[in-house]
Amino acid sequence: MRVLFASLAVLAVAQVDVNRLGPAVGAAAPAFSLVDQHGRTRTLASVAGPKGTMLVFFRSADW
């Protein structure tokens, strides 16, 4: 069943124009305040390094 879901997702995602997803280059990154794996509240500023941040969105750690 899971394989079937994954295959359907391939077909569906293929139609999304990934170049138009989310903020464009030069746009402001939307703010966030979320807990990390240790339960600490994190914001863009708190995860940033001296030159900025690499923020990765991933599907899930669960499957």
Place this chain on the structure above:
Amino acid sequence: MELQSHLEEIRAKGLGLAAMSYDSRETLAAFAAKHGIAFPLLSDTGSATIRRWGILNHEASDREAGIPHPGTFVIDTRGRIVSRAFETEYQVRQTAPAVLAAAQTGTSRQAPKPAKQPRTIQARQLSVTTSQSDVTAAPGTRLSLNVDVFPKPKMHVYAPEQTGGYIRIELDLDDDPAFTSAKPVFPKASNYYFAPLEETFKVFDAPFRIRQDVTIALTPELRRRAASNDTLAITGTLKYQACDDEVCYRPDEAKVFWSVALKPLVRR
């Protein structure tokens, strides 16, 4: 998790690394412990942030409802997006070094830094060093191949922006069903004023880098090759015409080559 192995490299660039998903804090904590993750994993339960960023995958349903389109943003200290990369297929992932490389294009006037596995080729009027963002890669992942071109003194080559019948520098990878190629990325060209003709040309007259991203095919054949630790050879041709202040030389080409050690895809 592939990102963890690049943490040092990312931090060395002065960037903080964080990864976000719709998983609960507990799920992320277990995942971090299992994989030795030493950077923040952010829990967006309910996917409100994923929605606000405009990257919610609306097609996903049931168990997967709430997942984002997987992608990576590099954000500067003023909170502006500097670069972004999204996966074009469900399982295709940008490797972290490729995203880092993409974040850095535009700084073209600096002398290129050698990346991994450099190989230098002496050609007429210039030398060429190939390198790559990753030495190993899994089927479905994307990596950057670099061609650093060093024109010999006083030499220039025509940039892609030059119009008219000039022979512009061009990188062509040989077709192979084992991978797909993105469009090669060139830096911005310089203006070269040629007094005798009173004309300005778009050229490269200092060392520059061409970045060519490739995505390893996610096919049974490639999975099999990866399982047996096979090596993928990628070959191509750099075509150019070099000129100095007096003459333009005969159009020439240099063969370029990379090898990528295939490894099995580990789902995160």
